[in-house]
Amino acid sequence: MPVQLNHTIVHARDNRESAAFFADLLGLDITSEWGPFIAVALDNGVTLDFATVPAEHITPQHYAFLVSDAEFDAAYEKITTRSLPHWADPHQKHPGEINHNDGGKGVYLLDPTGHAMELITVPYGGWPQR
Structure with missing residues (x-):
């Protein structure tokens, strides 16, 4: 199998707000919620997994x-x-x-x-x- 990016974690102040903003802007769907993550799937199978983290940990x-x-x-x-x-x-x-x-x-x-x-x-x- 060729190497492919499967997912990446996106740090957010509010995972639900950021996932909804992103999904709405690009006409995508929130595909799953599990643990601290809210995932938005891209058309190539990659997911962006939004996670709420303390502001001081966000770069x-x-x-x-x-x-x-x-x-x-x-x-x-x-x-x-x-x-x-x-x-x-x-x-x-x-x-x-x-x-x-x-x-x-x-x-x-x-x-x-x-x-x-x-x-x-x-x-x-x-x-x-x-």
């Missing part, structure tokens, strides 16, 4: 998601309708904008815990030539 992380144009547009509609702060760049120098890197669309925003979320429609460097 903001960066999570980048490759999405379709339709998924991006739906998420961006939610971002703008809800007036969520967002940027075209990871250094937050272009607020309220998206980027068009590699011929696609991209945006950065923060989740309720302060993790950086990036949505892109084309992988870095563009699609491989076939």
Whole structure:
């Protein structure tokens, strides 16, 4: 079997709030709750397992998601309708904008815990030539 990422734990101030924010933004489902975890499944079988931890144990992380144009547009509609702060760049120098890197669309925003979320429609460097 090839090596695959199965799941990762995402530290949150409130696991339910963060899982619901993420699932709603990207049109995903909360798939399970067990122990301290609330899981959101991605289309490639990976789950993000949100766990409530004390604030002093949270180090903001960066999570980048490759999405379709339709998924991006739906998420961006939610971002703008809800007036969520967002940027075209990871250094937050272009607020309220998206980027068009590699011929696609991209945006950065923060989740309720302060993790950086990036949505892109084309992988870095563009699609491989076939």
